[in-house]
Amino acid sequence: MSGLIRLRGFIQAMTRLADAEADERRWLTEGAELLQGLIAQDDWLPEAMAEAGPTYRQYLLHCDPAERFCVVSFVWGPGQRTPIHNHTVWGLVGMLRGEEVSTEMQPNPAGGPMLPGRVDRLRPGEVVPVSADTYDIHVVENAFADRTSISIHCYGGNIGAVARSVFDPATGEQRRFISGYHNTALPNLWDRSRELAA
């Protein structure tokens, strides 16, 4: 139950940032600090949101009711990777367990195969931002071929419902992409009866 307290406190702090109408710069600094606090310990993620599947999993942990931000658990089974994709909104990626590699991809001005850019390897406790302005297209993969890695992502919207794109690495061709989520049930963070019991 104490794990849920940690997640609840994080979501409440993020909600206060949203209520303060934080701009992207604040989300990518103050939000990043909050996320760093959340992932500093790996003892709070519900088991159901840590399970690997036949492809990488995206489990929604919380969506702001006004869809101003969301918090998602990404679970990479051994060797799993995303397609090349964009986000169109700001994002924060915090590594909880294992390691992942994010490779920026850029359209080829000459046409043809997309061009790799910055490569980030994330280790537990590390947070990196993505931004629609500066670093929006990438491919992410588990750094390990033999174990599961998990990162906690925040985005400036309900990312599972954002109409964005996946890209063909050979041609750069875009295809409409709405990711959805793999979970139909969210953790109930609001039963405080045990904490409050006299």
Place this chain on the structure above:
Amino acid sequence: MSGLIRLRGFIQAMTRLADAEADERRWLTEGAELLQGLIAQDDWLPEAMAEAGPTYRQYLLHCDPAERFCVVSFVWGPGQRTPIHNHTVWGLVGMLRGEEVSTEMQPNPAGGPMLPGRVDRLRPGEVVPVSADTYDIHVVENAFADRTSISIHCYGGNIGAVARSVFDPATGEQRRFISGYHNTALPNLWDRSRELAA
């Protein structure tokens, strides 16, 4: 999935009321209208939040992240009833399925057995308010001995975490009561990938 759209729209409208810093009067009028709209159809409640148990069930559907309001499914198995209890916050009770009877209970000024007050029988589609000022202590029971009844409640707080009281009918004696919730998983209302699919 369309059922979840209905519940999501309700929660978003209630969130806008909270953001507008609605006072109790507005919650008990505008909030009541919204709840009446929600329960006008009985096709949206997830199966897991409609299941009766050995005693009445309270399944959290949504809690506002700042705990300004919550939405709860109360499920009464045949003949089930609550203890006599108070709320300390405003509430709205909307009958979804079956019928229930709410009996107001008042402390006996002379001491001894509590005194029944107003009796409300709720039929599907009806909404009644409770208020800490005017009608805070009651007992609620399924009107039917042979089938399940379900009502959808909203409160001006995270009701499962509010320190309130249950009362001994014979003496009026109060005991501290924090109800909690019966569910550890909430419905995920935020996967809009099917609605948005081109």
